[in-house]
Amino acid sequence: MQQGGTEFRISGQAGSEGIAIGLAYVLNQSNRSVAPKKIKALQVRSHIKRFQKAKALFLEEIEELSKNLDKATREIFEAQKHIVSDVEIDDKVIRLIEKERFSVDFAVFETFGEFIERLRESGSEIFQQRIVDLENLRNRLIDLSCENGKQKKIPKKSILVVKDISPTDLVNFYEMGISALVMDKGGITSHASIIAQSLDIPCVVSAKNAVQHTSTGNHVIVDGNTGSVIVNPKTETSEQFKKRSRELTKQKKAILHGNEESITTDGFVFHLRANVEFTQELDLVKKNKAEGVGLLRTEALLYGGFEKRAEEAQIEFYSKILKETKGPVTVRLFDVGGDKLNIHNQDEDNPFLGWRGIRMLLDEREILETQLRSILKISGKYKGRVLILVPMITDVQEILEVKKVLNAVKNDLKVQQIAFDEHIRLGIMVEVPSVALLASQFAKEIDFFSIGTNDLTQYTLAVDRGNARICSLYQHTHPAVWQLIHQTVYAARNNKIPVAVCGELAGDIIGASVLVGMGMSELSMATHSIPKIKHHLSNNSQESFRQLAQKVLNSSSAEQVKAEFKALFSQ
């Protein structure tokens, strides 16, 4: 390979994993300044029009770009959309053009400048990061209003080296085929890092003066795992990284493309399902090969206002989820209250111990009945795939009530001759210690348990994880939590009903190991955790997990649980 210059290394921070080897493309967008230009009265209208057109084009661009992206990236674009549509921006730009007769580019520059200045003055570290975003947004709007909005074309497989970059530009360049990103500025939580991760390209951020030290055409290696950039690599260095890169790709493929089966080395079959809240997550559910949806959160239907709570809207939502997934879909009834949303806006001193979950639903019968009817109706089309999960049960009486309502709704549907799954399974969340303690009583009334480990931990250890001062006490691998889980599993087994887990514990390597060790085979987790959990579970034996579970039940602290895990599983 032809090499020019001597090898040197720029160190930065790891923004997104992976290794890329290729030619640099340096994009040095100097800080823009726009000189004040006055226009004639006759031009006012055309300049205002140009601004409005630029705005519309920008919104279109964003709409187009955010189509296939994950939630984190879409939210970034969503915020940009709000900013561009801001009333203050409109007012100011138009005033500057109309009253002061400034040209559109200066009007935009000046308007954003005021807000950027304010952020700069604030001196707040986290808000300083947003300056970059506003500057990028401003530049894009200026370009679009001056009709030089066309993107630069850059060669495929290039490694893009920039000072900083807007989310829109990054996605655009990705579509042109860049293979990695190196950025002078930004941190590991910057927009560029988040987007690079979701686009799955290596990225190094905070690479000091990378733009100065590299030129377009330089050979470059980007190591997104360690956060370093090697310019003009020696042949040996290149070979070394090529080998690393091949290994990484192989590993990743094995994990992602499910070469691994959901079975432990000694033949215990398990099922990894996804926790889902929005239909936009379905692509990831497919990509990560989730076997169905173990927890479908439905609260988003409530935030959307009354129209979205209506039966038709609910059915549309469930039907989309069922259509685009395989395997069971466990629909959790509205779990609102606590930190989320109070329908009557009542102040509660202790919302987590207040009117939420099934307590609210049993008072608000209409909401409960509408939801049950929607779920039953869709179950007719997908027989055997739909399960109903009741949140925040603390007392056996409550589940008896729910069954009464469910039967009434079923009878109505029968009278109306509307099809539904007669054998639809009804289960409850185990998220309050009282349910775990009385599990054998509950088990007689229901078809399955689903353990919600986040709330179970919170209620067992009396820790609000949102409280910064004590959140270190929130330990979902605490032995007390394990005792309750164990008790639930025991009761379930005696009553021959299944028990699943749908909290973050299932997506934690230690947690998943112990759960499988206790004999649980259905784990539902955040979609992105599935590959790593699958990799771990399928490369070890259930026997080793069983040994771990036994040790865990004899432990007295979360630290000890960790230590036991390390002793058994770190090679």
Place this chain on the structure above:
Amino acid sequence: MIKKTVTIKNSTGLHARPSAALVKLAGSFKSDFYIHMYGYRVNGKSILGVMTLAAEQGAELLFEVSGPDEEEAMEAIVDLVDNNFGMSDE
């Protein structure tokens, strides 16, 4: 016109997403909504105005709402802030 002081509790402060949620809610009411902080007064229906307050965790803001639905608007807005902008960690 009604006024009320609130404290920002969530760890990221009035960052992009919380700002967006606040502005969206405020925009659904007829009443005018202004926020005062450290001598600044910004339009609470403008995301740029709200964001550039750079209100971090612990910041005290004075909300000023005036218009036909001011009571209702203030209650909803204060509720949103108290509930950490509807964002849960789960």
